[in-house]
Amino acid sequence: ARGSELWNLYGPTETTIWSAAHRVRSGENPILIGRPIANTQMYILDENFQPVPIGVSGELFIAGDGVARGYRGRPELTASRFLADPFDSAGTRRMYRTGDLARYLPDGQIHLLGRTDHQIKLRGHRIEPGEIEAAIERNPYVRQAVVVLDGQGTSKQLIAYVRYAEASGDVEQIRSWLRERLPEYMVPAILVPLDEFPMTPNGKIDRKRLPSPLTVARETRADSIAARNQTEQRLTELWSEALHVDRPGIRDNFFDLGGHSLLLVQLHARLKREFSSNLAVVDLFRYPTIEALASFLDRSAAATASPVLR
Numbered sequence: 001a002r003g004s005e006l007w008n009l010y011g012p013t014e015t016t017i018w019s020a021a022h023r024v025r026s027g028e029n030p031i032l033i034g035r036p037i038a039n040t041q042m043y044i045l046d047e048n049f050q051p052v053p054i055g056v057s058g059e060l061f062i063a064g065d066g067v068a069r070g071y072r073g074r075p076e077l078t079a080s081r082f083l084a085d086p087f088d089s090a091g092t093r094r095m096y097r098t099g100d101l102a103r104y105l106p107d108g109q110i111h112l113l114g115r116t117d118h119q120i121k122l123r124g125h126r127i128e129p130g131e132i133e134a135a136i137e138r139n140p141y142v143r144q145a146v147v148v149l150d151g152q153g154t155s156k157q158l159i160a161y162v163r164y165a166e167a168s169g170d171v172e173q174i175r176s177w178l179r180e181r182l183p184e185y186m187v188p189a190i191l192v193p194l195d196e197f198p199m200t201p202n203g204k205i206d207r208k209r210l211p212s213p214l215t216v217a218r219e220t221r222a223d224s225i226a227a228r229n230q231t232e233q234r235l236t237e238l239w240s241e242a243l244h245v246d247r248p249g250i251r252d253n254f255f256d257l258g259g260h261s262l263l264l265v266q267l268h269a270r271l272k273r274e275f276s277s278n279l280a281v282v283d284l285f286r287y288p289t290i291e292a293l294a295s296f297l298d299r300s301a302a303a304t305a306s307p308v309l310r
Contacts, residue, residue, distance in 0.1 A: 008034065010034075015068065021034050021037055030111055033111075039066070040066055054105070057130075058102070101130055112130075118207075123262075142163070142165060148207055159190050161193075162194070163193075189257075235290045235293060250289065268281050275297045283296065
């Protein structure tokens with residue numbers, strides 16, 4: 001809005017800085033890198049160095065006159081990043097492996113998605129955080145998003161940190177909106193609102209300094225209530241162990257804290273041993289908070305203990 005034209009020029013130093021160009025239009029989202037400049041070829045390839053279909057993500061490679069000879073005095077690094085171009089019939093050209101993830105749009109323009117070193121593997125699925133971030137940022141309530149993997153073992157979960165636009169976003173609205181556009185395994189378990197993202201000295205988002213989701217939740221949630229009786233206290237301990245969170249509130253939703261079906265089954269087994277042999281898995285869906293589940297368990301125990309009049 002402040003100038004007559006704005007151009008997005010993409011390219012690493014190893015390909016003489018500019019390899020693609022795209023004129024950005026007002027209100028455009030996502031912002032693309034466009035098409036290759038003259039005497040430059042761009043390939044989006046899979047793990048077997050085969051071209052990916054339109055719309056499918058892959059790693060971006062650059063070939064053409066701008067590709068450098070390599071890194072001075074670094075033959076091993078040169079060999080890993082500067083590869084023979086498999087699409088050059090003469091067999092003399094090389095291509096540069098950017099480490100960037102991208103996808104082709106139907107009109108041939110290129111949408112940059114993120115870095116290969118941010119790729120996530122979660123419960124058998126290989127996930128590109130950039131794809132999720134791009135989907136979140138298409139929501140009108142969101143200005144910017146960063147997706148990371150948090151936790152260990154079966155407790156791993158996707159966390160999305162979001163900066164809202166002018167109007168405050170609604171977490172449930174955003175999550176429902178994402179479920180209509182992404183497969184379930186790509187929908188973040190937790191959405192964490194932040195006013196600003198931590199930045200590195202060179203102006204990039206510092207993922208290592210993103211705060212713990214639970215820390216943000218404790219700072220922003222005024223209605224967090226601690227356990228008030230023995231049942232709630234024991235459920236709090238079990239939730240803390242299962243979810244690897246510190247002192248969850250009794251009104252926190254199991255799934256909003258990162259719970260998923262595998263953790264739910266594990267928690268169900270513990271609850272059946274300690275509280276009730278009649279507890280069904282579906283009951284954990286019906287009562288997803290400690291407060292609701294404790295009330296249900298106490299009612300069930302009282303009903304079982306009550307004498308039957310004949």
